[in-house]
Amino acid sequence: MPVPHDIAAETELWDAYAQSAFKDDMEPVFNWTQYAGHGPGPEVLGEPSSVLEIGCGTGRALACLAGQGISARGVDLSPVMVKKTGERWADTGAEFVCGEVLDVLREDTRTYDAVYSIFGAAWFTDPSRLFPLVRERLAPGGAFVFSQPPAIPGAYGPQGMYKGGFAGKAMFTYRYSYKPVVWERLLLRAGFAHAAVRVIDAPTPGHIGTLLARAVAAS
Numbered sequence: 325m326p327v328p329h330d331i332a333a334e335t336e337l338w339d340a341y342a343q344s345a346f347k348d349d350m351e352p353v354f355n356w357t358q359y360a361g362h363g364p365g366p367e368v369l370g371e372p373s374s375v376l377e378i379g380c381g382t383g384r385a386l387a388c389l390a391g392q393g394i395s396a397r398g399v400d401l402s403p404v405m406v407k408k409t410g411e412r413w414a415d416t417g418a419e420f421v422c423g424e425v426l427d428v429l430r431e432d433t434r435t436y437d438a439v440y441s442i443f444g445a446a447w448f449t450d451p452s453r454l455f456p457l458v459r460e461r462l463a464p465g466g467a468f469v470f471s472q473p474p475a476i477p478g479a480y481g482p483q484g485m486y487k488g489g490f491a492g493k494a495m496f497t498y499r500y501s502y503k504p505v506v507w508e509r510l511l512l513r514a515g516f517a518h519a520a521v522r523v524i525d526a527p528t529p530g531h532i533g534t535l536l537a538r539a540v541a542a543s
Contacts, residue, residue, distance in 0.1 A: 448500070
C-alpha cells in the first residue's frame with residue numbers, strides 16, 4: 325500500500341535541511357556519487373540540450389550543466405532552498421521551481437532530453453507514481469538517470485527516515501529502496517524502452533556504494 329506522505333510536514337523538513345546544507349560559497353559541481361570526484365559525470369545523461377532535475381537541492385549540479393549552455397530547470401519542495409538557489413545561481417541561467425514533484429510533472433507541458441535525480445526526488449517518491457510521469461516529460465530517446473544509496477539487504481520498499489537523529493521534533497519522510505533488478509522492472513513497467521541499474525563501489529572497500537539507474541525512452 326502507498327505510504328501517507330504529508331507534504332506540508334515534508335516541506336518543513338526540507339526547509340530545515342536547506343538551512344544547514346546550503347553554503348553561499350559553493351561552486352558548481354556534478355557528482356552522481358557521495359564521494360567527490362568518484363564515479364562517472366554528466367556524460368551519463370548523453371548530450372542533452374535541455375534537462376530537468378527533480379529534487380535539485382543546492383542546485384550545484386544544475387548550475388554546472390547550465391554553465392555548459394544546457395537549458396537547465398530544477399524543481400524542489402523547499403521554498404527556502406529554491407529561494408537560495410535562485411539567488412546563488414542567477415547568473416548561470418538555470419531555472420528553479422518550487423513545488424511537489426508529482427504535481428509539477430503533471431502540470432508541465434514541455435519535454436526534456438534528460439530528467440535526473442541525485443539523491444533527490446527519485447529516492448523520496450513512490451516510483452509507481454513518479455516513473456510514468458517522468459516518462460511523459462522525456463523527449464523521444466531521452467534519458468532518465470538517478471542515483472542514491474543502495475538498499476540495505478533485506479530492507480526493501482518505502483523506508484521511514486527521521487531528520488536529525490532520534491531526539492527533538494519528529495520530522496520525517498520516506499525513501500524508497502529496492503534491488504537493482506527491481507528498479508529495472510519498475511522502470512520498464514513505466515514504459516521505458518531500456519533500463520540498466522548498477523551499484524558503483526565506494527572508493528574505499530567496505531564503504532557504502534552508490535546505486536546508479538539509467539532508463540531510456542523509446543525513440
